[in-house]
Amino acid sequence: MENEIIKYLNKNFDAAIPDESNREQLEIFLAGRINYLVMNDFNHLVQILYRIDVSEKKLKDLLIQNPGTNAGKMIASLIIDRQIEKNITRRKYRQDDSAIDDNDKWNE
Numbered sequence: 001m002e003n004e005i006i007k008y009l010n011k012n013f014d015a016a017i018p019d020e021s022n023r024e025q026l027e028i029f030l031a032g033r034i035n036y037l038v039m040n041d042f043n044h045l046v047q048i049l050y051r052i053d054v055s056e057k058k059l060k061d062l063l064i065q066n067p068g069t070n071a072g073k074m075i076a077s078l079i080i081d082r083q084i085e086k087n088i089t090r091r092k093y094r095q096d097d098s099a100i101d102d103n104d105k106w107n108e
Helices: 003-012 023-040 042-052 056-065 071-093
Strands: none
Touching (some): 003 023, 003 042, 003 071, 023 042, 023 071, 042 071, 056 071
16 A cells, blocks of 8 residues: 555554555554544544545445445545545646746756
8 A cells, every 4th residue: 555645544543553554454444543533533534534535425335235334444445436536636636847947847
């Protein structure tokens, strides 16, 4: 799994997910944290989902279509998918500034 995603999820879920975690390990860990938040701090979970921009419609549809399935694992999968989508979009629209003359670049 990409380190950017793991770092972001560690920050938002107060977690310590190892950088070398694969998707399955990440889903299992997140599912546990999500299930904990559902039971103990649902408002915080809703805030995280809003900030990550998980589709409310997708989430509702998934939960309705899969009754009795571990909701934490389904939500974790949606979160990971959304983070991957955002990384792809960032890469796609990131400008390569190596072709810009140094005199034309913004000074930092």
